[in-house]
Amino acid sequence: MINWKEERNLSLLADFYEFTMANGYLKEKVHEHITYFDLYFRSVPDKGGFAIFAGLEQFVKYIENLHFEEDDIEYFKSKDIFSDEFIDYLKNFKFECDVWAMEEGTVVFPNEPLLIVRGPAIQAQMIETMALILINHQTLIATKTNRIVKSADGRAVMEFGSRRAQGADAATIGARAAYIGGVVGSANAYADKLYGVPALGTMAHSWVMMFENEYEAFRAYAETFPDDTTLLVDTYDTLKSGIPNAIKVFDEVLKPMGKRPVGIRLDSGDIAYLSKKARKMLDEAGYEDCKIVASSALDEFKIKDMLDQGAKVDSFGVGERLITSMSHPVFGGVYKLVATEEDGNISPKIKISENVEKITTPGFKQVYRFYDNDDNKAIADLVCLHEEEITDDEIEIFHPVHTWKRKTLTNFHAKKLLVPIFENGKLVYNLPSLEDIKKNKEREVNTLWEEVQRFEFPHIYIVDLSQKLWEMKNEMINKTKIF
Structure with a gap:
């Protein structure tokens, strides 16, 4: 340490x-x-x-x-x-x-x-x-994080804000404070090394775009991380492409290995609506245990509204509005x-x-x-x-x-x-x-x-x-x- x-x-x-x-x-x-x-x-x-x-x-x-x-x-x-x-x-x-x-x-x-x-x-x-x-x-x-975690009503919250923080210190010490406030971990690997805040993360849209098509990107990731497969499904079209390709990879790569997917992540669009549709598609495919993660400029009010609308989200990745306390960025x-x-x-x-x-x-x-x-x-x-x-x-x-x-x-x-x-x-x-x-x-x-x-x-x-x-x-x- x-x-x-x-x-x-x-x-x-x-x-x-x-x-x-x-x-x-x-x-x-x-x-x-x-x-x-x-x-x-x-x-x-x-x-x-x-x-x-x-x-x-x-x-x-x-x-x-x-x-x-x-x-x-x-x-x-x-x-x-x-x-x-x-x-x-x-x-x-x-x-x-x-x-x-x-x-x-x-x-x-x-x-x-x-x-x-x-x-x-x-x-x-x-x-x-x-x-x-x-x-x-x-x-x-820590104060802002506590509010966001409370809004999630028992669902896990992850700190995803390093790239929007006001500098390296704010990103790293901020991740420590966010952990005190209640997040389960941070995307900041340095905060893990320095303070023991668990580092979390899977892929970005650039991973998906790096391959010939979305299916090949998902397949490569599942083959690389079969025990921790969480796929970002909104790069092109969440419902028509992302989730169907994710299910296909779960069937063709993970199932023959005796593995189960960890989850999918939604990072854009109407997440309340998309999560309900995604939950139905995953359940019908036999992946009731596949979790749905939401990100995309979230805060305590967006999360609460989302859940009030019946969103089928199991955990949240919260970035800029947490690490900068965007709604009130000064503690006096x-x-x-x-x-x-x-x-x-x-x-x-x-x-x-x-x-x-x-x-x-x-x-x-x-x-x-x-x-x-x-x-x-x-x-x-x-x-x-x-x-x-x-x-x-x-x-x-x-x-x-x-x-x-x-x-x-x-x-x-x-x-x-x-x-x-x-x-x-x-x-x-x-x-x-x-x-x-x-x-x-x-x-x-x-x-x-x-x-x-x-x-x-x-x-x-x-x-x-x-x-x-x-x-x-x-x-x-x-x-x-x-x-």
């Missing part, structure tokens, strides 16, 4: 202001001041009810490999704006921050921290861009300063904005999730100060804006969602396997009510602030008196 951190040193992949600020912190002698940053997001893509957290493993690998090489040092020197002190600092750079994060596969909601970084200002600021790149992208793709995670610390005393910080949703929640925090003891369904999340301990007793929660909306919770158990990842720069978290992350995602989604999982107008899951945190935030807002 190739280790992601050995591929490239990405320490220089940062917004330039992170380095100019770092240089300034050194000049002003505040670089060692302890800071707290939250990474969170403000809204769910596609107006969905929740997101799937992903990308933590790659963030860990990035941190483990965070250093500046000689050519990086020469780059900074060439800009003629960085001090010798800053250059020396980079030469001897050592990551010494604490990091807490939710575990990959966790269902997450707006305005709760997914990741917290505590450490020297110069270091905590410097990792902002890569933290957002890695977590925004994979969380976006942000990385904000929320506190500083001096001599063990934490001072909360807040960003005020006329755009209310951009007002930050100050302080060093923890997130609790409450589960009903009877059915283990998630009831609500509570964002609180890190030192607050929530017990499994009665608790009143309330809407942080519409405070008259209150609810008393009983018969529940609580779970801390943010777990330690790094302590003083040392990794203290055992990275789970990709399979375990995927299983965690499945368990997490199963704790949500179906109403929260709706594609359109989902029930809004409760994310509230504790009384102490709410009071602190509002006191800081009121003190500004800028409105």
